[in-house]
Amino acid sequence: MIDAIDREILRTLQNEGRMSATALAAQVGLTVAPCHRRLKDLEASGAISGYRAVINPSSVGLGFEALVFVTLAQVDRDTIDDFEAQVAANTRITSAQRLFGDPDYILKVMARDLNDYQKFYDTELTSLPGVLRLRSTLVMKNLKPGAGLPL
Structure with a gap:
């Protein structure tokens, strides 16, 4: 306790x-x-699951952030498992949540710029298993990056 x-x-x-x-x-x-x-x-x-450095994205050339809303064509166990495994393995996707309702997922993607994001969208996001629809919102300003839990 x-x-x-x-x-x-x-x-x-x-x-x-x-x-x-x-x-x-x-x-x-x-x-x-x-x-x-x-x-x-x-x-x-397990209350403390690890330690890490918090890195300023723009200092490593990743100053572009997008939120991607994903709707799957079908939500059977195999499609979900395949989709989630590929999302977890992709280092450009820095956050992913499965949601109730529509859309099915929200992903946070980091890129160098709009052109870099567009290439990632066209080649990797569209090829994720089971994707029916992708919608992107570009982040204008990140007000609370990496905020901790309200302890």
Whole structure:
């Protein structure tokens, strides 16, 4: 069971994942040993599933973002499994959610520019299994990139 101290550890790490165990302990009001033990327990339980750097997309030439709404022609188990496997394997698709209703999915796609996105759309998105319809919305401004959970 996650208690208030565990929530504070999660909240703190969510905002500053590179914080040392000593700094984390001081921030949440524990000594290092119990803080480290709680941290290991949170990792073992799956509450913390990993650590990563947050990279500014434009700094690596990926300043163009599109949201793609996908409607499948059929929603049988094989089509869904094939579609989801190909989406998961595609590194240009950085986020994907299956939805109730229409459309069936929303994908976030990163590209260098409009021309790069158009090529990706024509060659890769249209060839995903079971696709009936694709609709794109271009992101004008990302107000809350990578916002954490409300802990």
